Amino acid sequence: MKIYRSAHLGFCYGVRRSVALAEKDYGAPVYTYGELIHNSRIVSALECKGVYAVGSPDEVPEGSVLVIRSHGAPVEKIAEAEKRGLRIVDATCPFVGRTRKIVAEKFAAGYTIAVFGKRDHPEVAGINSICGYNAVIVDGETIPEALLTAEKVCLVAQTTASAKKFANIAEKFTKEGLKTVEIFDTICYTTQERQREADLMSRFCDKMLVIGDAKSSNTLKLKEICERNCAAYLICSAEELKEIKFNADDKIGIVAGASAPEESITEVLQYMDNNYTEATNEEFLQAVDADGTSGKLSSGKKMTVKVISADDKGIIVNFGAKADGFISAEEATLDGTYNPADYPKDTELEVKCLGNKTEDGVYRFSKKAIDEIKEGDKVVDTIRNGEEFELKVDRAVERDAAKKKGGGLLGKLGTYTVFIPASQIKERYVSDLKPYVGKTLRLVSLEINDESKRIVASQKVILVRERKEKEEIFWANVVPGVIVSGKVKSISKFGAFVSVDGYDCLVHIGDVSWVKFKSIEDILKVGKKYDFVVLKADREKGKVSLGYKQLQKHPFDVAIENHPVGSVFTGKVTSIMPFGAFVEVEPGVEGLVHVSEASNTYVKNISDIYKVGDEVEVKVLAVDSENKRITLSAKACMPELAPEEKPARAGRDSKPRAQKRRDGEQRDSADAEWSEDAGNNPFADLLKDLEVKK
Ligand code: SF4
Incomplete structure (x- = not known):
């Protein structure tokens, strides 16, 4: 004797859920609205646990819990229970809930509701209550008179109705010339599966x-x-x-x-x-498999199935003479544009089995998987001439040293197996392959074997090509004088390394700033982006020199902008030379006060009147932008002395008046004598060979 068990033995989802909700500890007595399920064994077992069925909410003692069973309940009974302040636990099966929702919406939209089912079944009564008990109950295979004259009809089914009978009546609804009819196959999936099996x-x-x-x-x-x-x-x-x-x-x-x-x-x-x-x-x-022979319905098996029916949830199919299956809406199409209308009854579909019975006892198939394979095969025809394609890596094959077989990555493109050798993944050999599993690579085929359905592909070819293209563009653009944007990568004692479009370039320490600095980091921060000017680019040596200071304003320009010819300012003496004193105009820029311009009296030795650090009031006499020289005069800031005020040439106190003022000294008019000797010659001539200190 052979005994065959159905794949759908045991409670359905809705019943399992309602029993679990009824058995829960709520800390209060629990009652169910009607018998929780139509099984006396379970009802007795629940009573042993203190869960009793009542016919109406008014039978439930105050402070108790009322469980609405999986069939649902009439709306007025739920309202009554709420009014009594009972705690309601709604165990209405979601499939029944869906029907109730459809009825509520369609009734509100002016449809006449038709329910295919048993008039006295609690689920039907509950659904009828949603539309004020105005539903027309269809319990046979003929259309009731009341529906033939209705303007708009919405047909739903009791979730446990006969699928075959409903299909028949639904067909009649569409053929009998009703004005507008919307049909919802609300028979729950478990019911359909159990009936078919x-x-x-x-x-x-x-x-x-x-x-x-x-x-x-x-x-x-x-x-x-x-x-x-x-x-x-x-x-x-x-x-x-x-x-x-x-x-x-x-x-x-x-x-x-x-x-x-x-x-x-x-x-x-x-x-x-x-x-x-x-x-x-x-x-x-x-x-029993599709051919009626013994054997498992294995995962991945490809087969042709016939559509039985299709709705928003998916397509119910017959996968041979012995059993039916289900293609969910998600598994129906590649692009996610599933439309039940595209799957009329008896349409043949090529599908892939997703495995034996799943948790809910349903055999699943995928049409999308087959479409993917077909699409993949189409792609193979477009990559025969080195065209790029994308592939998700399914697994990694480690190198087998004993067999001298190299490792690599594997993926599927349609019916073809694609192998990417480890040496073809990146420009450098990749030894750790695992991180690539699940990743999508851009590839070109190196070899396609249609007989063995194998493709050897490479990502490296693309990467090398792209690097070279990038290099071409880089070297074409990196010419002296061009401004580029680069990120400071690191700093060394001789300069900063800057990445421009991924290439390392050098900013020499001398090209960092016009003014003296302690550390390059004071000016260029690692990780930050700056603009640089290309100073030199040597493609052969692969070296690019960049300048940063060249894009900054020269301090000399700042100095002459802030202190134009004729302006007066007070600056610090920075150094003393035999021919004059250098005074700071701006940080890093000095001007010269020639000895002849140091005072309105004769000065023999400039160090007699200035020392480094002194503050001196000076006037800008001239600017030589070409040679970056600024000529200053302290004398020009002093009043011109009358001839008799000019001190004698030798042995005189020759401090400038401003200085004297600072020192609290009084100018000695007896010493004030001015003469135009060599020391007082126009200083431009005297300075022409001098560099301004920067
Ligand atoms: S509608 Fe279906 S799943 Fe829900 S309780 Fe009824 S038979 Fe079970």
């Missing part, structure tokens, strides 16, 4: 065991479906199996309603195990 198994098996309660709508539907194909038995416990006669070579299928508890299922399986020692127990979909 029941149909499939019952065609394959000799007997079907349907586990669940007779009160459960979805369980009864499963039995109804199975009975069309073989003998079907509704059972709640192992005890009921005793009544059934099994044959040694029977193929027995086991399905379960969404509210059938795990205990019932285990009990049934154990009974079969204990009583039929030859029985083998397999999960149906894993045992």
